[in-house]
Amino acid sequence: MYSDQEAAALYDVLNPWGPSDDFYLALVMEATSVLDVGRGTGAILHRARQVGHAGRLCGVDPDRASLGVARRRADVEWVAGTAASMAWDSEFDLAIMTGHAFQVLVGDDELRASLTAIRRALAAGGRFVFETRNPLAREWESWNPGNAMDVVDPSGRPVRISYEVEALVGDVVTFTETTSDPDGAPLRVDRATLRFIAFDELARFLAGAGFDIEAQYGGWLREPLDPASLEIITVARI
Ligand SMILES: C[S@@+](CC[C@H](N)C(=O)[O-])C[C@H]1O[C@@H](n2cnc3c(N)ncnc32)[C@H](O)[C@@H]1O
Structure with missing residues (x-):
């Protein structure tokens, strides 16, 4: 047997800090209030606080074992819940979904409800940044x-x-x-x-939820997106 707690602790071993984390950390450090949706074990928000982020950092995840690992830092707000269940209104200037968490939003209804809740949580001009694997x-x-x-x-x-x-x-x-x-x-x-949502379908869902696409990249060094890119990295703005 291998418990949920052991599996959550193993997550960070299987997913060590890498270029995607550097990409998101830079955005987090520029923002004053950050909502990290599907935060998992908390690595990026932990690091942001550790290197001096002084504003609001909030991580949301439905998985209690992962949140148990995340809560080892008490100076970050941790909330149990799904993206669609979030009820914040105009509180954050940046929302992120990292580690391909966006891809857990499988059904059209859940995807729409999640994007709507993320948009509502953002203040005017706020940005939602996330990646999904290129199908x-x-x-x-x-x-x-x-x-x-x-x-x-x-x-x-x-x-x-x-x-x-x-x-x-x-x-x-x-x-x-x-x-x-x-x-x-x-x-x-x-x-x-x-x-594995297609590029054009992703654009339709974002537009339907009231987001404009500000930029898209195919790699963590902001390489241009092309058909062979592994990632579709999206910066969306309301
Ligand atoms: C692949 S992990 C990514 C974790 C973390 N963001 C990272 O970069 O390592 C996906 C996370 O999404 C969470 N999740 C699952 N369903 C969700 C939902 N409906 N809304 C928000 N997060 C969800 C899972 O519990 C899990 O922690």
Whole structure:
């Protein structure tokens, strides 16, 4: 067995600080009030406070085990909930969704409701910045047991992590993440569903929620977006 708390603690081992975090941290440091939606274990807001952000930092996530890790810093506001459930009105000048959290918004209704709540939370001129994997790059094709990773979790226990796609229906990929002992004996299996929204459809959803697209990039150094880009990084403004 591998508990929700152990899995949440393992998240930061599997997702160490990288160029995407530098990209978002720079935006966070320029903003006075920041809403981080689908914040997970809290890494970017932790780092922002640590390096001197003096304004409002608020992280939202429905997963209590992840919030448990995030709450080790008490000088950031942590809220349990989904994007669509948020009720803030004109309070933040920046909202972010990092680590492909945007892709957990799978259904059209949930996506619309989430974008509406994010827009409502932003003050006039506020920006929403997020990324989604480019469906044209078909990244899910590399999510197979042949690419399993051996890592050591924060308690010092060696574990193996592997992914397997179960279904691709339209733009929605359902896959499993299996945590096992190094010899392959399974400890837990998590099933997840992600939407790989197309570029033009994303633009329609953003416009429908009242966002203008200010910029889009294909990489974390603000490379131009092209059909082969792995990421669609979007800066949207109200
Ligand atoms: C892939 S993780 C990304 C976590 C973090 N943003 C990062 O950069 O590492 C996706 C996160 O979205 C959260 N999530 C799932 N459904 C959500 C929803 N409806 N609204 C907001 N967050 C959600 C999950 O609990 C999870 O922490």
